[in-house]
Amino acid sequence: MASRIINHLSFKRTRFLQLNPFIRLASTMPNINTPAPGAREYYPLNKPAIGTYIDGAQPELFKPLTIKDVTFKNRIFVSPMCQYSSSDGHATDWHLVHIGGFATRGVGAICVEATSVVPEGRISPEDAGLWTDSQMAPLKRIVEFCHAQGTKVGIQLAHAGRKASTYAPWVKERVGHGASWISEENENGWPNNVYGPTTTPFSETYPHPKEMTEQDMQYVEDAFVAATKRSREIGFDFIEIHGAHGYLIHEFVSPLSNTRTDQYGGSLENRLKFPTRLLQRIREAWADKPLFVRISATDWAEGPEKAEDGTWLQWGIEQSNLWVDKMLSLGVIDLLDCSSGGNWSKQKISPISAAEIGHGYQVPFAESIKKAHPSLIVGAVGSITDPKIAESYLKDGKADVVFLARELMRNPHWALTAAKALGAKVKAANQYDRAW
Numbered sequence: 001m002a003s004r005i006i007n008h009l010s011f012k013r014t015r016f017l018q019l020n021p022f023i024r025l026a027s028t029m030p031n032i033n034t035p036a037p038g039a040r041e042y043y044p045l046n047k048p049a050i051g052t053y054i055d056g057a058q059p060e061l062f063k064p065l066t067i068k069d070v071t072f073k074n075r076i077f078v079s080p081m082c083q084y085s086s087s088d089g090h091a092t093d094w095h096l097v098h099i100g101g102f103a104t105r106g107v108g109a110i111c112v113e114a115t116s117v118v119p120e121g122r123i124s125p126e127d128a129g130l131w132t133d134s135q136m137a138p139l140k141r142i143v144e145f146c147h148a149q150g151t152k153v154g155i156q157l158a159h160a161g162r163k164a165s166t167y168a169p170w171v172k173e174r175v176g177h178g179a180s181w182i183s184e185e186n187e188n189g190w191p192n193n194v195y196g197p198t199t200t201p202f203s204e205t206y207p208h209p210k211e212m213t214e215q216d217m218q219y220v221e222d223a224f225v226a227a228t229k230r231s232r233e234i235g236f237d238f239i240e241i242h243g244a245h246g247y248l249i250h251e252f253v254s255p256l257s258n259t260r261t262d263q264y265g266g267s268l269e270n271r272l273k274f275p276t277r278l279l280q281r282i283r284e285a286w287a288d289k290p291l292f293v294r295i296s297a298t299d300w301a302e303g304p305e306k307a308e309d310g311t312w313l314q315w316g317i318e319q320s321n322l323w324v325d326k327m328l329s330l331g332v333i334d335l336l337d338c339s340s341g342g343n344w345s346k347q348k349i350s351p352i353s354a355a356e357i358g359h360g361y362q363v364p365f366a367e368s369i370k371k372a373h374p375s376l377i378v379g380a381v382g383s384i385t386d387p388k389i390a391e392s393y394l395k396d397g398k399a400d401v402v403f404l405a406r407e408l409m410r411n412p413h414w415a416l417t418a419a420k421a422l423g424a425k426v427k428a429a430n431q432y433d434r435a436w
């Protein structure tokens with residue numbers, strides 16, 4: 001009897017719902033906590049993605065940007081930051097937490113730290129690497145986590161050149177300035193397998209490098225290509241090539257560090273030869289995806305970039321612009337990430353001292369490159385902390401995106417706090433929404 005009554009009621013309900021499609025939709029749709037699709041475990045779907053502009057005045061910082069087929073939801077990018085926390089070049093759970101923490105807090109993109117394409121290209125023994133297949137799995141886990149949070153993630157591929165085999169910063173600090181910073185063999189280093197464009201060391205506290213042969217260059221190129229292919233397999237959205245901070249590529253382009261007398265040294269054309277060939281080969285393996293290049297726009301050495309007779313004395317903005325011309329004409333760059341320094345041990349960031357480096361102190365270099373190459377997407381970096389000033393860089397056309405490092409370590413929620421300061425409503429993670 002009871003079951004007949006239930007059946008009857010159920011029939012009546014079905015008829016009612018068939019005749020009222022709206023109610024049918026509402027009452028048959030289960031109120032489940034929607035999972036992020038494709039993730040390897042359950043995470044709630046954030047819709048729109050965390051860090052997406054929703055309402056209020058839309059700041060430039062929160063306008064999406066598309067490069068090739070990748071759309072970044074906003075223009076606040078995490079600058080690459082070495083963590084000196086890898087296990088034989090393999091990313092660890094530290095990296096998952098470090099990168100994952102940014103992925104859940106609203107930035108438009110994250111660039112994973114300088115990741116060496118060969119073991120001896122690491123800055124320190126604990127640096128990240130992508131020279132062998134076993135290094136892919138922990139990175140894939142991180143990339144998949146970022147994607148499940150709706151955040152794009154790329155990797156900075158690097159080779160430290162003559163600045164390899166040194167200590168992590170806090171070990172350097174412990175050892176002190178003026179003492180050797182060389183990580184010796186018994187300290188997990190490889191000081192006898194450090195190479196650069198010449199045999200001149202960065203300073204006396206750094207390893208004495210070997211001068212690279214043509215074969216060495218081919219080997220490094222092949223390693224960059226192999227790491228690029230691995231990056232594709234892992235699922236990275238973009239690659240950034242580290243051409244800054246006095247590492248291998250910067251060492252080749254600067255007349256201060258490249259005094260070779262063969263076809264790879266001397267004239268600007270010669271100094272650009274190896275970096276250009278390298279970028280062309282990387283582009284071949286990464287044709288359809290965004291390719292970023294980070295450069296140092298100056299060596300910050302004393303004196304001018306060029307002598308009166310036209311001789312280049314140090315690396316500077318004039319040659320940076322010429323290099324960008326070349327990269328653009330060859331189609332080997334989609335975004336220029338404009339940094340500075342790191343190649344001259346006696347560098348002086350002028351006219352102010354390093355202790356007084358002001359807000360956006362490298363922005364004038366980004367601006368110069370942007371002005372000379374309006375179609376190129378340019379990133380500014382360096383002591384960018386204030387949301388309103390950061391917004392002005394984009395509004396005034398000085399740059400298209402901002403990269404932040406230290407400020408994001410201090411305040412991983414910077415994107416959301418910046419939105420608030422700029423009067424915009426931006427999506428917070430469902431899980432964190434009650435804080436906003």
Ligand SMILES: Cc1cc2nc3c(=O)[nH]c(=O)nc-3n(C[C@H](O)[C@H](O)[C@H](O)COP(=O)(O)O)c2cc1C
Nearest residue numbers: 079080081082113114381382383384404405406407
């Ligand atoms: C802990 C730390 C690690 C860094 N590691 C890298 C790196 O792997 N690759 C790189 O190009 N720059 C690296 N940098 C430089 C930053 O990406 C950034 O250019 C610099 O810190 C200036 O930006 P900021 O003032 O926002 O910190 C690092 C900076 C810090 C503080």
